[in-house]
Amino acid sequence: MIRSTLAPVLAGLLLACGPSEPYGGPGEIPFDPQRPTPGTPGEVTPYTGTHPIVLEAQTRLPTGLELQRKLVLRTCGPTNGVCHNQKEFPDLHTTGTFAAAINLPCNLQPGSYISVYDRCERLGDRFTFSDHDNSKELELGWFEVVVGAYVEYEDDQTPPSDAAGLHLHFKDVVLLEQGRAHWGTGTFIRNFVNDQGNVEALAFASYNTRWWVLDDGKHLFGEVRDYQRESVDALLAVGIIQGDQNRNGIFGAREGKTVPMINPGKPEESYLVARLRGHMQGEAVPGTRMPLANQPPSVTDMLALMCFIEGLDPAAQEWNLSASIDYNACSYIADPEALNLVGAGVKWGERVWPILQSSCGGCHGGANPQAGLDLLSADTWTRLQGNSSQNLDLKLIDPGRPEKSYLWLKLAGDGSIFGSRMPLDPLGSGSRSLPQDQLDSIQTWILAGAFND
Ligand code: HEC
Known part of the structure; x- marks a missing residue:
């Protein structure tokens, strides 16, 4: 099998740095006509509604720059190699290459022809x-x-x-x-x-x-x-272009439905989004769901990504990642939960709390709960929003972030925990794991925002 050798030249972003020598006085910055235009948050009317997910997205992920830094790089994770980097395509490691993914053809360097999506095929x-x-x-x-x-x-x-x-x-x-x-x-x-x-x-x-x-x-x-x-x-x-790269008889470009990596104005037709979801407009997208080995993006992350893409002007040639994401005008704020990648339906009252009550309540309940953690009394959900007593840097539950939720780390048996993996099992081998489906439910609930419903 021969792969196309068309190596896209991705434009790098030059961050202009000021001269290092001191100016006239402290706090004084001389006028420089070369200085890049800063973000234009004033042009966008901020969202003033009450939806907690929209408010969180607006605070945590106000611009495309923040989105690239916090979502793209985080889901890439510290483990280089399972992520997109210089060696892999697309390279989303820097804000410049992230911006270059806008309107860039997808599947330029597939690992195997089978993983090529019809809508990435070119003429x-x-x-x-x-x-x-x-x-x-x-x-x-x-x-x-x-x-x-x-x-x-x-x-x-x-x-x-x-x-x-x-x-x-x-x-x-x-x-x-x-x-x-x-x-x-x-x-x-x-x-x-x-x-x-x-x-x-x-x-x-x-x-x-x-x-x-x-x-x-x-x-x-x-x-x-x-x-x-x-x-x-x-x-x-020379890199010959194959119209039916995945060899399934469908010539994607001829069907007129070709999509780019990031489709300005059209999140539903952006390959990047499809790879996170595993499907596009009801059609399965081949290849492993991204991110490979890391946590999927939370609902807040997804809202930011969708609103960012929706707000990109399709007629533009260049896009300013430091411009504010226009949450107020974004169509997805009506129902952000619909963007939940890990599936809905895992609720605190119906599923998560009953698991904790039945598997943990024997030790974490009553007058003298183990480690001071009471998982039975009525205010349990509120207590879980507070810090762990074993690792004061972490909350017991950090909505959207299982990897920062100490209770989750204790359940997952993460290497960073103090003491044992939970639930403790004094009669067995010391500690055990909850069944996988229960772990999945708790993780999903945290990812989806750990709501008290
Ligand atoms: C047999 C008793 C026992 C059971 C069952 C048990 N735990 Fe624990 N738990 C402990 C003890 C003892 C500690 C303190 C020592 C340690 O961490 O190993 C503890 C500590 C913890 C901590 C750390 C508290 C903090 O504030 O940092 C968490 C979180 C926790 N347990 C969660 C759970 C969960 C969730 C379950 C149920 C899935 C569970 N435990 C089941 C005995 C138990």
């Missing part, structure tokens, strides 16, 4: 035989170089479908006779926009060999003799 390059009468242009679906020892086939023989050599698969049938070889130069054509802004078809690569039409007629096999290997390598190095 395929066209192929034609420049030295045949029949010069019909065919759109390339996908291609493959089958590696193996060269086998010579007679002109009137038909090589097998998996013969070593170059295999091209087209949208339409190749109009050459099957069952025999054809000598010819195959030329690849792509549309470019020239200096004048006009679209120009350009032949950008070609390969001369013996060809056979195989199978259903849309499959073209090109012979690769040892001396031709370099030409094939050169051909691949």
Whole structure:
């Protein structure tokens, strides 16, 4: 399998830094015409409603810059390697590369063709035989170089479908006779926009060999003799665009539904959002759900991301990440809970508290609860919003952040806890784990905001 080698050049953001020498006096900053325009929070009318999630988002994630720093980098986590970084695509590590993801094609560097989403497929390059009468242009679906020892086939023989050599698969049938070889130069054509802004078809690569039409007629096999290997390598190095990159018969761009990584003004049609959700407009998106090994974004994070994308002007060429996110005008503030990635329905009163009562109440209840933590009395939910007595830096429950919720860390048996994993089990091995489905419920409840409902 050959991957497209089109390496996108992602623009870096230059943060202008002031000179280090002292100015006229303390607090005095000289006028500098090169200074970047700061954010323009004044242009946006702040949200003044009462929805706690919207208010939290507006406070914690007021701008695209904060969103990149707090959501994108946090979900990337400290564990480099499970995250998008310089080595992986898309690189969202800096605010500059995050901004560059706006309108950028998606799936430029998929790990495997299977994980390509139809709506990321671009218009395929066209192929034609420049030295045949029949010069019909065919759109390339996908291609493959089958590696193996060269086998010579007679002109009137038909090589097998998996013969070593170059295999091209087209949208339409190749109009050459099957069952025999054809000598010819195959030329690849792509549309470019020239200096004048006009679209120009350009032949950008070609390969001369013996060809056979195989199978259903849309499959073209090109012979690769040892001396031709370099030409094939050169051909691949130019980065041929495949219209049906995932090889499922659907040519995404032709269906007219191609989406970019971040679609300004259209969060529902942004690949980044689809990868977090696992689906786009009701259709499953291939590939593992992001973020791979870290906590999924909370409802507040999602609200910020959706409102940020919705507020991007599709007509703009450049976007200012330091501008305020316009929560007030954002359509998602009507029902932020609908953005919950981990599923709704896990409630404190119906599910979470009963788990704590039945599994923990024996020790954490009564007149003298263990570790001073009472999980049975009526004000339990309020108490959980306070700090842990074992780790004073952490709350027992930090809404939206299981990784900062000490009660959760005790349940998960996190390496950072003092004492034992909960629930303690004096009769067994010392401590045990709650069943996975109960752990999932508690984690979901925290992620969704740990509401008292
Ligand atoms: C058999 C008794 C026992 C059971 C059952 C038990 N705990 Fe504990 N718990 C303790 C003891 C003893 C400590 C203090 C020592 C330690 O942390 O290992 C403690 C400490 C804690 C702390 C730390 C309190 C703080 O303020 O930092 C938390 C949180 C906690 N337990 C949660 C739970 C939860 C949730 C459950 C139920 C899933 C549970 N425990 C079940 C005995 C128990």
